[in-house]
Each structure stands twice: as C-alpha cells, then as structure tokens.
Amino acid sequence: xADVKTETPTGAPPRRRGVEDPGFGPKRRLTSGGIxxxxxxxxxxxxxxxxxxxxxxxxxxxxxWVAAAVLLAVVALVNxxxxxxxxxxxxxxxxxxxxxxxxxxxxxxxxxxxxxTNYGDQHNSTKEDAVSQIIRTSQERVPDSPAxxxxxxxxxxxxxxxxSEPGGDTAFGTNxxxxxxxxxxxxxxxxxNLNQILRFQDEVLALNVQVTDDVNDGTLRTQDxxxxxxxxxxxxxxxxxxxxxDTESGVVYSDDGEGNFRAEDGTTxxxxxxxxxxxxxxxxxxxxxxxxxxxxxxxIWTFAFAFFSTFxxxxxxxxxxxxxxxxxxxxxxxxxxxxxxxYAFPVYLTGLVWAGMLNEEFGFINEVLFGGANIPWLxxxxxxxxxxxxxxxxxxxxxxxxxxxxALQSLxxxxxxxxxxxxxxxxxxxxxxxxxxxxxAVAPLLIATFAFNFNNFPVIFMLTGGNPRFTDTTLPIGxxxxxxxxxxxxxxxxxxxxxxxxxSALSILxxxxxxxxxxxxxxxxxxxxxxx
Amino acid sequence: xxxxxxxVTSKPEKPVGSHRRQPFGKWFVxxxxxxxxxxxxxxxxxxxxxxxxxxxxxxxGTLTGSNQLFRAxxxxxxxxxxxxxxxIYLTWYWNALVIAVVSSAATxxxxxxxxxxxxxxxxxxxxxxxxxxxxxxxxxxxxxxxxIFLTMIWITDVFPAIGLGTHAGLIMVYLGGAxxxxxxxxxxxxxxxxxxxxxxxxxxxxxxxxVFFTIMLPLVTPVLAVIGLLSFIGFIGEFAIASVxxxxxxxxxxAIGLFQLVSGFQSQNWGxxxxxxxxxxxxxxxxxxxxxxxxxxGLIAGSVK
Numbered sequence: 001x002a003d004v005k006t007e008t009p010t011g012a013p014p015r016r017r018g019v020e021d022p023g024f025g026p027k028r029r030l031t032s033g034g035i036x037x038x039x040x041x042x043x044x045x046x047x048x049x050x051x052x053x054x055x056x057x058x059x060x061x062x063x064x065w066v067a068a069a070v071l072l073a074v075v076a077l078v079n080x081x082x083x084x085x086x087x088x089x090x091x092x093x094x095x096x097x098x099x100x101x102x103x104x105x106x107x108x109x110x111x112x113x114x115x116x117t118n119y120g121d122q123h124n125s126t127k128e129d130a131v132s133q134i135i136r137t138s139q140e141r142v143p144d145s146p147a148x149x150x151x152x153x154x155x156x157x158x159x160x161x162x163x164s165e166p167g168g169d170t171a172f173g174t175n176x177x178x179x180x181x182x183x184x185x186x187x188x189x190x191x192x193n194l195n196q197i198l199r200f201q202d203e204v205l206a207l208n209v210q211v212t213d214d215v216n217d218g219t220l221r222t223q224d225x226x227x228x229x230x231x232x233x234x235x236x237x238x239x240x241x242x243x244x245x246d247t248e249s250g251v252v253y254s255d256d257g258e259g260n261f262r263a264e265d266g267t268t269x270x271x272x273x274x275x276x277x278x279x280x281x282x283x284x285x286x287x288x289x290x291x292x293x294x295x296x297x298x299x300i301w302t303f304a305f306a307f308f309s310t311f312x313x314x315x316x317x318x319x320x321x322x323x324x325x326x327x328x329x330x331x332x333x334x335x336x337x338x339x340x341x342x343y344a345f346p347v348y349l350t351g352l353v354w355a356g357m358l359n360e361e362f363g364f365i366n367e368v369l370f371g372g373a374n375i376p377w378l379x380x381x382x383x384x385x386x387x388x389x390x391x392x393x394x395x396x397x398x399x400x401x402x403x404x405x406x407a408l409q410s411l412x413x414x415x416x417x418x419x420x421x422x423x424x425x426x427x428x429x430x431x432x433x434x435x436x437x438x439x440x441a442v443a444p445l446l447i448a449t450f451a452f453n454f455n456n457f458p459v460i461f462m463l464t465g466g467n468p469r470f471t472d473t474t475l476p477i478g479x480x481x482x483x484x485x486x487x488x489x490x491x492x493x494x495x496x497x498x499x500x501x502x503x504s505a506l507s508i509l510x511x512x513x514x515x516x517x518x519x520x521x522x523x524x525x526x527x528x529x530x531x532x
Numbered sequence: 533x534x535x536x537x538x539x540v541t542s543k544p545e546k547p548v549g550s551h552r553r554q555p556f557g558k559w560f561v562x563x564x565x566x567x568x569x570x571x572x573x574x575x576x577x578x579x580x581x582x583x584x585x586x587x588x589x590x591x592x593g594t595l596t597g598s599n600q601l602f603r604a605x606x607x608x609x610x611x612x613x614x615x616x617x618x619x620i621y622l623t624w625y626w627n628a629l630v631i632a633v634v635s636s637a638a639t640x641x642x643x644x645x646x647x648x649x650x651x652x653x654x655x656x657x658x659x660x661x662x663x664x665x666x667x668x669x670x671x672x673x674x675x676x677x678x679x680i681f682l683t684m685i686w687i688t689d690v691f692p693a694i695g696l697g698t699h700a701g702l703i704m705v706y707l708g709g710a711x712x713x714x715x716x717x718x719x720x721x722x723x724x725x726x727x728x729x730x731x732x733x734x735x736x737x738x739x740x741x742x743v744f745f746t747i748m749l750p751l752v753t754p755v756l757a758v759i760g761l762l763s764f765i766g767f768i769g770e771f772a773i774a775s776v777x778x779x780x781x782x783x784x785x786x787a788i789g790l791f792q793l794v795s796g797f798q799s800q801n802w803g804x805x806x807x808x809x810x811x812x813x814x815x816x817x818x819x820x821x822x823x824x825x826x827x828x829x830g831l832i833a834g835s836v837k
Contacts (some may be wrong), residue, residue: 067690093645093646323566335573492677515670
C-alpha cells in the first residue's frame with residue numbers, strides 16, 4: 001500500500017525542474033534520494049554487515065549456532081529492507097524497532113525465562129564450571145609434596161607453566177591443558193621476567209595446571225612464579241556417579257536436581273549451577289513467610305505511594321494554577337517561572353539533597369525549622385513514608401501546574417460566561433464547570449502519572465534507599481521500598497546475595513499488575529479511539 | 533484545545549482598566565491572597581535549591597555546618613570536587629553529557645522516523661504497531677533490568693566493544709526504550725501538519741528521504757526540541773540501569789558518582805557533594821528555562837490530544 005502512495009507520484013510524471021536523474025523512474029533507482037543518500041546508505045549497511053560477519057565468526061567459533069542463525073537472519077532482513085526499492089515504512093521503522101526488539105521485547109521474555117531459574121550469585125554458570133570451581137576452591141597443598149621449579153610463559157592473554165620435575169623431566173601446561181612432556185615452551189610463547197610476574201601477579205596466582213588428565217590427581221600452583229607445589233582437592237569428583245566425596249570425612253554430595261551438590265544432611269557445596277526450577281520463585285514469593293508478609297506490605301505501599309503522589313501533585317499543581325490564573329495578577333509570570341524550578345532540578349539530586357535536609361541529627365529541617373528537634377524523618381517507618389510523599393510532591397507538582405495552567409487557559413469562555421449569566425458564583429463555576437472540563441483533559445495524564453509513580457525508582461532509592469529496614473526478613477527491603485526498588489535490591493543489592501531468579505519473578509508480578517492497570521485505564525479513557 | 537499553551541508562561545494579558553484604586557478588602561479577596569500563596573509556593577519551591585547552593589559555598593563542608601544559609605562564601609568545595617581523585621568528577625560529567633547527548637539525539641531521530649512512517653504511510657500492521665507501542669511503553673525498562681544485565685553479559689562475549697561497561701552498550705539499551713515512550717507525542721504532532729505540504733513536494737519529484745529531512749523535520753522542530761530536551765534530562769539523571777551496566781568508576785556518570793559520594797559518608801562529604809550537585813544541575817536548569825515555553829506547550833499538546 002505504501003508503495004502506491006509514496007513511491008509513485010500520482011498524476012504527472014516526475015519530470016520537473018530540480019529532479020535529479022531525470023532518466024530514472026523511482027522504481028528503478030537504488031535510493032529515492034540523491035547520490036549522498038546512496039553513499040550514506042551503502043556506508044551504514046557496510047558497517048552493519050562488517051560487524052555481522054565479525055559476530056558470526058565469533059559465534060560460530062563458540063559453537064553458538066542458534067545465535068549465529070538469528071544474527072544472520074536479522075542482518076539479511078535489514079539488507080533486504082534497505083536495498084530493495086519500496087518497503088518504505090520498513091526503512092523508517094527498522095532502526096527503532098531493532099533496539100525495541102532486543103532491549104524491550106526480547107528482555108521481557110527473557111525476564112520470564114529467568115524467573116523460572118535459580119540464576120543468582122550462587123548459581124551463575126554451568127554445571128561443568130561449578131564442578132571445576134568446587135575442585136579449585138577446595139584445594140589444599142599436598143603435605144610434603146616436592147617443589148617443582150617453574151617458568152611462567154605468556155601468549156596474548158593466556159598463561160602457561162614450564163615445569164622441571166624433581167626427577168629431571170620437563171613439561172608444559174596451561175589452565176586448560178594438563179601438563180605434557182616437552183623440552184621447552186611451544187613457539188610463540190614469551191617467558192615472563194620478574195617484573196612481568198609482579199605485574200601480572202593475579203594471573204600468575206590463578207594459574208592452575210592439572211598434573212594429569214584426571215583433575216583429581218591435583219594441580220600445580222605457584223605463589224612466586226619460580227616454585228610450584230602440587231595441590232589436591234579434599235573433594236573428589238566421580239564423573240560416572242556424578243558425585244563429590246570428601247576424602248577426609250567420607251561425606252558424599254550428589255546432584256539434587258536443583259543446581260547443587262547436596263549431602264544427606266542437607267549441606268550443599270558452593271557454587272551451584274543454573275537450572276530451571278519451575279514455579280519455585282513464585283511459590284517462594286507467595287508462601288515463604290520471610291518474603292510473603294514484607295512483599296504484601298511493599299505492594300500496598302507501592303499503590304499508596306503512587307496514588308497519594310499523583311493526588312498530592314495534582315492537587316497542589318491545580319491549586320497553584322488556579323491561584324495564578326487571574327487576568328490582572330501582577331508578577332504572574334515571575335511566580336510561574338519560579339514555581340516550576342523544582343521540575344528542572346535533576347531527580348537524582350532531589351532525593352540526595354532532601355535526604356541531607358531531613359537528616360535526623362544534622363539536617364536543616366530539624367536544626368533550623370524545628371529548632372534543634374530530633375524528629376526521625378527518615379528512620380521512623382511512617383514519617384519516612386510521609387517524607388517520601390512530600391519530597392515527591394515537591395518534585396512533581398510543577399508538571400501538574402504546567403498541565404493544569406494550559407488546560408485552564410484553553411477552557412471555552414462562552415460556557416463560563418453563560419454560567420455567570422445564570423448567576424453561578426466562582427466556586428460553583430469551578431466545581432460544576434471548570435473541574436469536569438479539566439478532568440476530561442488531564443485524566444489520561446493522571447493515569448500516566450500514576451503508572452509513572454508506580455515505578456518511580458529514583459525518588460525512593462535516593463531519598464531513603466527503601467529504609468527503614470523491615471526487621472522480620474533477611475531480604476534487604478524496608479518500609480519505603482516500592483516494588484521496583486525491591487526488585488533492584490534483590491537483583492543487585494550488596495546484602496543478602498544477588499538472586500536474579502527471584503527478582504525476575506517479582507518483575508513478572510509487577511508486569512501483571514501494570515498490565516491490569518493499563519487495561520482498566522484503556523477502557524476508561526478509550527484512548528485507543530484516537531488511533532485512526 | 534491546544535490554543536492556550538503559548539500563554540503558560542509568556543504573554544501577560546493586558547490589564548483592562550484595573551488601575552483604579554480598590555478598597556484593600558476587595559483587593560485582598562480578589563488578588564492579595566494570591567500573592568501570599570505565591571510567596572509561600574516560592575519558598576517551598578526554592579528552599580531546597582537555596583539550601584544546596586548555600587551548602588556548596590560553605591567552607592565548613594559538613595551537613596551541620598550547612599544549616600545557616602549563606603553565612604560564609606567560599607569556593608573551596610568547588611575546588612575540591614574538581615580536583616578529587618585526579619578530576620574524576622569532570623570525567624563523570626563528560627560521560628553523563630556524552631551519553632545523554634548521543635542517546636537523546638538518537639532518540640529524537642528514531643522517533644521522528646517512526647512517527648513519520650505511522651503518520652504519513654498506510655501499511656499493513658500500522659494500527660497493530662501503534663497499539664503495540666502504546667502497550668509496550670507501559671513497561672519501563674527498569675522492570676527488565678535483570679534480563680538486560682544478563683543480555684549485556686552475553687553481548688560482551690561476542691562484541692566486547694558494545695557490551696557491559698561500555699557507553700555504547702548503555703546507549704543501545706536506552707534506545708530500546710526510545711521508540712515506545714515518545715513516538716506518540718510526535719505522531720500526534722506530525723498528524724497536525726497538513727499532508728498537502730509533503731504531497732506537493734512529492735509531486736515536484738522529491739523522494740521520501742528529501743521530504744522527511746528537508747520538509748517534515750523543520751516543520752516539527754518544536755516537538756523535536758521538547759522530546760530531545762525531556763529525554764536529555766531523563767538520560768542525564770538515569771541511575772538504575774547505568775549503575776548496573778557501568779562498573780568501572782572511570783566510566784560512570786554523574787548520577788552514580790554523586791550518589792556514591794554521599795551514600796556512605798553523608799555528613800563529611802556534604803560540601804563537595806553540594807558543589808557537585810550545583811554544577812550538575814546548572815546546565816540542565818538553564819536549558820530548561822530557555823526552552824520551558826516549548827516544554828509546557830509540548831506537555832499540554834500531548835495531554836489534550
């Protein structure tokens with residue numbers, strides 16, 4: 001359809017002054033613009049294709065065939081859209097849709113997937129990685145093991161160890177490759193001198209070369225880059241049985257199907273690995289007392305915060321809009337500019353500045369306005385909630401003020417005149433005429449503001465950080481946390497470990513709530529009717 | 533409905549015969565109380581701003597020392613914040629500016645292209661596309677932060693240059709949310725430009741790119757400015773996603789840096805934080821004041837549509 005409307009000029013053929021390439025009809029040209037457009041297009045596509053080739057090379061090298069296929073398909077589609085004449089909407093929408101598809105649509109589904117896994121600090125890799133990690137972290141030096149003289153070699157970012165065994169044999173090995181007999185380091189490897197050993201100390205310390213193919217035989221490690229000792233794990237991994245056995249106590253740890261090696265008494269080895277655990281995160285959120293009760297409080301507060309924030313900002317904004325909306329008020333312009341200044345102040349600073357002003361011991365509010373009182377603005381749960389609301393009102397009323405001022409000024413004069421004629425007083429006119437008309441205009445905005453405040457991360461995070469902490473849970477959440485700050489803290493908080501699975505499950509729960517709000521507001525405002 | 537928007541802050545109405553003396557009581561009921569409210573509102577609006585400006589100028593530099601407004605004036609805090617850790621503050625400043633400028637410019641371009649397609653072309657899936665954008669914008673990216681973080685880890689394996697810890701990666705993530713939020717405002721504005729204009733150009737032989745860049749974009753400059761400015765303000769203050777993706781202190785932005793400055797040692801670092809905050813706020817506020825007329829107009833146009 002688009003082609004008909006936009007590519008072929010209706011009526012006269014395009015043989016007018018100022019047309020480039022008069023000999024070519026638009027259908028046959030590579031681009032509808034001039035030579036500049038063609039060059040830009042070719043260069044941009046060239047960059048994209050070059051990157052894609054590089055990406056394909058890496059992906060195939062890693063054996064990630066699915067990703068490689070997806071990348072190939074996407075790049076082919078992009079080339080098709082831009083090289084073929086026509087498909088005009090595609091040419092304009094593709095760049096935006098590309099980012100939207102990855103960082104908005106794909107990540108929604110990915111969030112859903114993660115919410116069914118145990119992904120987190122304790123389970124952040126594959127089972128293979130977990131096994132080798134467990135072996136490496138449980139290593140101890142073998143008592144009375146002989147000292148091996150070693151030299152450290154390097155190639156690119158790989159490190160290797162050339163070992164002279166006490167018996168006189170020499171061998172070479174790396175982190176990936178167990179010791180193999182060799183008379184010297186392979187070609188291309190460069191020996192580190194003392195300075196370099198000091199400089200790459202971390203890498204040298206992390207060098208961990210298996211003595212034989214079997215990891216249970218132990219590995220060579222060096223502290224100083226010149227002598228190495230054999231280290232073996234106190235835990236022995238049995239590949240056939242898929243179990244770890246503690247060589248000292250004899251305890252057997254086996255795969256519990258939930259991403260851990262677990263002993264019969266319930267103790268687990270760390271780290272575990274990533275597995276799909278089904279509905280467990282959701283079940284945890286709904287049934288575990290540690291989280292269910294705090295979660296309910298957080299949800300209620302999230303709604304209360306969003307509602308009261310929207311209401312307070314709207315009330316103050318509307319009030320000020322009415323106050324300054326007087327035809328002959330002097331200094332009106334001056335008032336209006338100064339009053340919207342909070343809206344221009346960066347949000348993240350607002351929270352931090354107010355946090356300082358509301359500080360219980362040294363803050364401006366207590367020290368100056370309340371004459372040295374010690375009012376716990378941010379450490380008492382209810383006062384903290386009040387503070388959050390007031391600060392958010394400071395931040396948000398200017399927006400409502402602007403919107404209401406505009407809406408008030410565009411109210412039809414004739415209706416108000418008619419009401420005056422009929423003898424209505426100022427209050428009556430406001431309540432029965434102005435306010436309803438105003439609501440029609442700002443109702444969609446109020447819903448949008450509610451939805452915005454529902455996920456208003458910076459105010460909460462910068463002002464209180466969600467504190468004061470709940471005392472009845474080990475999760476790092478508190479009285480002023482709304483759902484989004486809770487998700488952030490569970491996923492990336494410092495205390496209590498990161499739990500991506502649980503955080504994603506909570507994100508999905510917020511999705512559902514937001515979707516319900518959205519559905520209701522759609523029905524209410526019928527904003528879809530505008531889509532013609 | 534959108535006619536009154538130019539009035540928001542400019543164009544004072546001409547007083548009509550109001551210079552006659554009124555009795556005080558009548559004046560107060562009509563206008564006087566409005567001045568009282570106005571003064572109270574200004575105090576409420578400006579007190580935190582005056583406070584932080586005063587704290588930044590106070591050489592004491594602590595929270596307690598900052599309570600007497602404008603008692604002492606010195607620029608020692610500014611000197612300290614600028615020289616701290618080898619001038620890391622300026623690095624943060626630069627990072628924040630680069631990220632915000634590039635992201636908002638790209639946002640404006642992507643949105644304008646999207647709005648142009650939706651407004652001027654008729655194609656299959658257009659309605660569905662608009663509806664999908666409307667719904668997607670309800671889910672802020674912050675909600676997907678875990679998945680974004682893990683996706684970026686994966687991208688780092690393949691394209692380290694645009695992966696975790698890079699500004700390019702962060703900008704890409706921001707662009708993912710660009711289309712949904714702003715395309716609607718632009719779409720509404722594009723629809724107000726008569727199609728006769730671009731159709732005439734097409735009849736004269738202009739290609740679609742020429743129509744878009746040389747005819748449409750100049751006509752919709754006000755809405756481009758509004759969206760550019762609002763997204764600039766949004767990006768320069770974005771904390772959560774940036775704090776997750778940018779781990780090296782040298783790569784971080786003002787929001788993260790200033791947060792870390794006071795999150796642990798609020799009382800001691802207050803003076804230099806205040807100086808940093810003032811320096812961070814000034815460009816945004818100046819820009820805002822210069823363009824506030826358009827912002828007010830844009831917000832109202834968006835609301836009343």
